[in-house]
Amino acid sequence: MAEVANAPSAPTPTATPAATESAMQMASLYVGDLHPDISEAQLFEKFSRIGPVLSIRICRDAVTRRSLGYAYVNFQQSSDAQKAIDALNFEVINTRPIRIMWSQRDPSVRRSGLGNVFVKNLDKRIDIKALYDTFSLFGPILSCKIAVSEDGRSRGFAFIHFATEEAANTAIERVNGMLLDGKKVYVGKFQPRVAREKELGTTVRHFTNCFVKNFGDELDDEKLRDLFKKFGEITSVIVMKDIDGKSKGFGFVAFSTPEAAEAAVENMNNYEIPNSQCRLTVCRAQKKNERQTELKRHFEAQKAERLQHYQGVNLYIKNLDESVTDEDLRKHFGKFGNITSAKVMQDDEGRSKGFGFVCFEKPDDATKAIIEMSNRMIGTKPLYVTLAQRKEDRKAQLATQYMQRLASMRMQNNTTNVPGTMYGPTQNGFFVAAGMTPQRPFMQNNSVRSAATPRWTGVPGASYYNMPGGYVLQGGQYGRPRPVRRPPFDQDMHQPMPMPTQRSIVRPQV
Known part of the structure; x- marks a missing residue:
């Protein structure tokens, strides 16, 4: 028993910084789609009802301090964070439904695209709550977002991020091609912009479908086939027509090989139809998004050239x-x-x-x-x-000038020892003022510095040693200083008021 009593006790486990950071991440939430006018106080009022909140930070522009539309909320307990997701996700605040998900600090995980699904051709009446309820049947959802216009209307497509790749694949298999509110939706894996542009470049080099226009009503399906059959095997030909059956003046020719399609474009572009004034335009057939991307790239190139000029x-x-x-x-x-x-x-x-x-x-x-x-x-x-x-250049220049002025003011504040605190843009959600030194209600002479240590010691009988106006008592001890008559002080004018005129009375000597 003595050995047990004298045995060294096991060290008490303490929380390491890594464990604390991990726990913080488990209780940290990302809140998106915020209205620009939402404040930290409004979010605190909402989330503090769920459980104790450690901090709330709305991310803002470093210069203008305008909200960027998202915030981070940190709870003390991860269970409270989960309750907040269940209770407040998609709740409307300031006319906008907020979107809550677990905060992911690792950017590589956010950008990997694993478990991310793209949904398009959505009915405009489907809201984010209905979409979430529909796809949550296939697995846990980390994020669900419907793209909206500036006035808050749905643009007909959405992004859903599942917790696992298996759940995303199941959703694609089960929902792709189904009818949601009467419209057939497309569900597929999300592709980052770099991958889409790379795929577009591959499509440009390897295509089999040709777009033909500017032939008026001179050609039908058979005549169009006869013009292009010399370049290779044709899988389909169609001339587009209106509701009355008249040709719209354009159509499509699909070949079995990319080489045949490239040869047709190279030889038939600007081809003049015999016995006709029509000159054909032949190029690679493009999807709508491809045309928009190419037009945007062309527009940006022209804009850059014009600015350079x-x-x-x-x-x-x-x-x-x-x-x-x-x-x-x-x-x-x-x-x-x-x-x-x-x-x-x-x-x-x-x-x-x-x-x-x-x-x-x-x-x-x-x-x-x-x-x-x-x-x-x-x-x-x-x-x-x-x-x-x-x-854009003016905004950048103004921002630079603002930051330079701010830095100059801070330098002046530090070098001149001006009382007070200079506040700049902060990463925190709230501005907390520093404690102010109590001051007397009237002006003081700041040039007089108080002594770092008292001029007297704690020896009994020497409490008022060397104090001005002191007087000596019997026995050589110093008494308390004589009171000094001071002129009255006018706090409004900060000037001594004149003493009233007094007359001297001469007493007769006895």
């Missing part, structure tokens, strides 16, 4: 007099070089907005115009002339 030659002029017109801009700026365009911006009623643009052919001419025309009087106002910037 106007770089350094397009001027922004503001503070224009209301009487200034396009011709006036050409007249005043034309002496610096050839102008490609000059425009004064106007509102819907045709009134000048007070600014405009002048575009030169050469950057050197634009530079001369900036130097010569800045602060030049046209009408009754001095001009402000500078190079035109894109909206």
Whole structure:
């Protein structure tokens, strides 16, 4: 028994940082699809009813502090977090249903695409709750989201993230091609954008279906087949027709091999039909999403080329007099070089907005115009002339200037020892003010510093040693200091008030 009593006790297990972080992740929730006006206080009011909440943070833009539409809620217990998912998921807050899922800190897991399903051709009346209930039959769902427009209407497609790949495959097998509210839906594996673009590039190189247009009513199915059969085996031919049976002037020709389709495009594009004014356009047949992607890529390329062309030659002029017109801009700026365009911006009623643009052919001419025309009087106002910037560049420049000013203010605050605290953008959900030092209700002389240690010691009889106004008692001890008469103090004016006039009374000597 003595040995047992004297045996060293086993160390008490303590929570390691890794275990604490793991527990925090198990009780951390991601809350998405938030209304921009939702505050941390509103979320706290909702989630604190479920259980004790450690923290709530709405993610915001670092510069504008506007909500990014999602937040993180940390509970003390993972069981409370699960209750919050069951009770509050898809609840409407500020006219929008919120979306709750477990927070996943590892970005590789979020981007892997495992268990992620894409659903399209949804009826616009199907809401997120109905979609969740439909697909939750096949396994646990981590996230369910219907794409919506700016006004909150469904765009007809959704994304569902299952906890396991098996549940996702089961949902694809069981639901793909089924009718949901009268519409046949498509359910398939979600593909990231990089994979879709790679697949699109492969489709461009290996295609078998050709699109043919601009033949009017000259061709039918048989004549179209006769034109293209020399390039290889044709699997199908169709000329598209309207409800009256008339040709729409375009159709499709499908070959059995990609080589035959490529040969048809190469030889038949711009082919002129004999005894006709029609010249064919032949290209690879594209799906709607492929056409939209290609048009978007073409538009972005043109936009980049146009911006590159106007770089350094397009001027922004503001503070224009209301009487200034396009011709006036050409007249005043034309002496610096050839102008490609000059425009004064106007509102819907045709009134000048007070600014405009002048575009030169050469950057050197634009530079001369900036130097010569800045602060030049046209009408009754001095001009402000500078190079035109894109909206994105202006936002980035303003953000940089704001951060520089903020850093400068912080540096000044640290170097000058100004009392108070400078608050900048924070990652926390709430701003917590630092404790303030109590101050007297009137102005004090900040130049007087208090001593770090008292000028007297704790020796009995020496409590008031060297204090101003002290006096000596019998026995050599110091007594308390004599009270010093001070003038009255006016707290409003911060100035000593004058003492009332007193008359001296001369006492006769006895």
